[in-house]
Structure formats: C-alpha cells, structure tokens
Amino acid sequence: MAFLETDGGRVHYDHYRGDHGTTMVLIHGWGMSGDFWNSAVEALADAGVGAIVVDHRGCGRSDRDFADMSIEAIAGDVAAIVERSGVDRVVLNGWSLGGAVAVAAAGRLGDRVAGLVLTCAASPRYTQADGFPHGGKAEDVEGIAGAITADRAGFFRVLAKGAAAEGANPALTDWFERGFLASGPRASKTLLDLTTLDQRDLLASFAFPVLSIGGEKDTIADPAIAGFAANCARYGRLLMMDTGHSPHLEDPPRYNAAIVEFMESLT
Incomplete structure (x- = not known):
C-alpha cells in the first residue's frame, strides 16, 4: 500500500511487482475501487506480470475532499504514480470511465x-456528437448528480444491477452496490466530464497496440463504443464478450486470458 501526495490530497495505489518487462496499470470504473481488479492482478501475477492498481480521487482508499475531480486530474495522478514507481514500460487498462482516464494518462506518459486496454470504456466518447452516433445524451449524464443527491441508496442499487448482465451472480451485484455507496460525495463531479469528453484524435494518434474489450449485453456503455474505439486506434483490435459492463468480473477466465495474451504479445 502506498500513497501519492498531491496538492489536493493523497491518492492510494498498490504496486505488485513481476518479472515481465512491462507492468499493467489497472484503472477502475467510476465510483468503484482498485479492489475490483483483484482477479486480474492474480492472473497477471501467475504469468509473472506486475500490476499497479490505482484508486481514483474520491474512491477506495484515496482522499475524498479533492477540489479537482476531473478526468484529467485523475490521469495526472496515474501518470505521476507510474513515474514514481520507476517502471519503464506500462500497459494502461481502464474500465468504464477509467478507460477515459487511461487514454488521457497515455497521452501524458x-x-x-x-x-x-479499454474495458467497456467510456472512450473515445461516451455521449453522442457529430460523427459519433453512439452512447447516450449529455443531459442524461448531467442529471445523474441530482439523482444521487435525491436518493443515493436507491440510485446506486439500480446502477449496481446494471453493472453486470441480467442473471449475474447476486453477490457481484451486492459488491457493486457497496462499492458505489463507499464513494465520496464529490465523485459525481467526475462524471460531468463525460458530457464533453472527446478523445478521438488522441486515441488515433497512438502508435502502440490497443485492445478494446466490450460487453455485448452492456447497458451502461453502448457496446458500439468498443468497436468504434478499436477502429479509431491505429493498431486497434476488438474483443466482444458475452457479458454486461464488467467482463473482468462476469467472465474472469476469458478476460484474464485475453489480457495476459495481450501482455505476452508485446514482448
């Protein structure tokens, strides 16, 4: 367990070292924590691959009272943690909103x-725009903060049920609900960035491989976004899984095999 000290507070991360020349940086989805990556960390360790797991500002064991909760600020934390950890080569893996953080951090690093790796990512966009007919409407995202304030417990129960495909293990849904409820009161500020976020040019500029993993039954991030991301990237590849929004938790064996294979392909 370690903390990055910033001007606004402390950001928690764990660094699991491995023998592989490249380390995977795991960036969780909105309102969650690094604990939701534990299965992936175990699979990477079995393959000799190290991992750095970051808790967003306002989530997990990071401080709650940051003034700046933006995606760019979280990406800056990720980049600073990578530099502090002394690893030379990284693969960034972002789930949901963490995908947008991963793309922004890649631009910095x-x-x-x-x-x-983009895991059901909210990147390169999450809402509809010219040339991007996928996702929802900006006003829907803008309404989430108010809905959370009005009925935090009720909103997060519904959101937890949507974080995996219908019929998912109830224990997983309960875990999601506990994760959302544990997030800080300012975490919803991060979501507002998704109304205008546009990383199409940045994603297209990367000269390294990109694996975009989507869930065919995803009701939180339009599955078409994963395909768009793979096509947008210069060296993109798409893997669609028979899951909802959380393939690494709904089908860990297949997901973990895919990310280990991706890491091994880079050697």
Missing part, C-alpha cells in the same frame, strides 16, 4: 506506454 508518451514513450513509456507499450499498449492500451
């Missing part, structure tokens, strides 16, 4: 980045 430059030649340190060997690859990118």
